[in-house]
Amino acid sequence: MIKRVLAGMMALAGLMALAVVPARADHAIRIGGPAIKGVFEKDKPSPYWDFYKDIAAGSPVGVDLHMLPVKRFTRAFFQHEYDCMYMASEDEKFYRDNGKELSELRFTPVFNRLSMHAYTAKGVEKVHSMDDLKGKTLAGDEGLHVSSIAQRRLSFAKSILYANTMDDAFALIASGRAQVVISYSIDAQQYFDRAGEKAYHADKKFVLMSLGEQFTCWPGNHGDEFVAYATKRINELKASGEIKSRYGFSAD
Numbered sequence: 001m002i003k004r005v006l007a008g009m010m011a012l013a014g015l016m017a018l019a020v021v022p023a024r025a026d027h028a029i030r031i032g033g034p035a036i037k038g039v040f041e042k043d044k045p046s047p048y049w050d051f052y053k054d055i056a057a058g059s060p061v062g063v064d065l066h067m068l069p070v071k072r073f074t075r076a077f078f079q080h081e082y083d084c085m086y087m088a089s090e091d092e093k094f095y096r097d098n099g100k101e102l103s104e105l106r107f108t109p110v111f112n113r114l115s116m117h118a119y120t121a122k123g124v125e126k127v128h129s130m131d132d133l134k135g136k137t138l139a140g141d142e143g144l145h146v147s148s149i150a151q152r153r154l155s156f157a158k159s160i161l162y163a164n165t166m167d168d169a170f171a172l173i174a175s176g177r178a179q180v181v182i183s184y185s186i187d188a189q190q191y192f193d194r195a196g197e198k199a200y201h202a203d204k205k206f207v208l209m210s211l212g213e214q215f216t217c218w219p220g221n222h223g224d225e226f227v228a229y230a231t232k233r234i235n236e237l238k239a240s241g242e243i244k245s246r247y248g249f250s251a252d
Helices: 002-020 047-057 070-078 092-097 148-153 166-174 185-195 223-240
Strands: 029-034 063-068 084-089 112-121 138-141 161-163 180-184 200-202 209-217
Touching: 029 070, 047 063, 047 223, 063 070, 070 084, 084 223, 092 148, 112 166, 112 185, 138 166, 148 209, 161 166, 166 180, 166 185, 180 185, 185 200, 209 223
Parallel strands: 029 063, 029 084, 138 161, 138 180
Antiparallel strands: 084 209, 112 180, 112 200, 112 209
């Protein structure tokens, strides 16, 4: 009888121990994110931080975010130092250039469609075509400089005057050192909102480059589980329109 009571007590204790262990404690995956000043910084409110935080909060597996410079974060992922990439590209050649076939990876749907535009000071004619860029000094930020995709796709990438941040890039127009800033619209808008800036404009119909952003993960180590969850959540946010109203993202 005593043995049976002790066995029951031990089983109950085991169940209690299981109950107090966080449900996701042994399921953490490492996510690499690109540290881009003024665009995506840990714990600093922005569309990218707010979206990541909301996705992470509902994840069925624990997530551990690591912020790295753009080039290092992609290199570290392909060296299997991280299980997933946040703000990863949909560009197929990008993966093949890094020695991977798409079948070797797992992807969520695109959560944001980037559109690159040419910004000029108000009072100066907008850029409507590639011909309008000829003879002008172009500026861009460091994120554009280190993007292998932008460097491959933009014929004029090597002639751009690169600054550390988006703020610095637009300052080059203000100082007269450049006439045009090349930027993704969401990055430029973050700068405009942050600085209260209203002195620049762009022809939104003239798109220099379009690129989808997603989560990309390795299979296994709960990467598949995270992708399945994030896929469902992204599709829900698209269907409800919240992907635009809450984060300002442009969904497909």
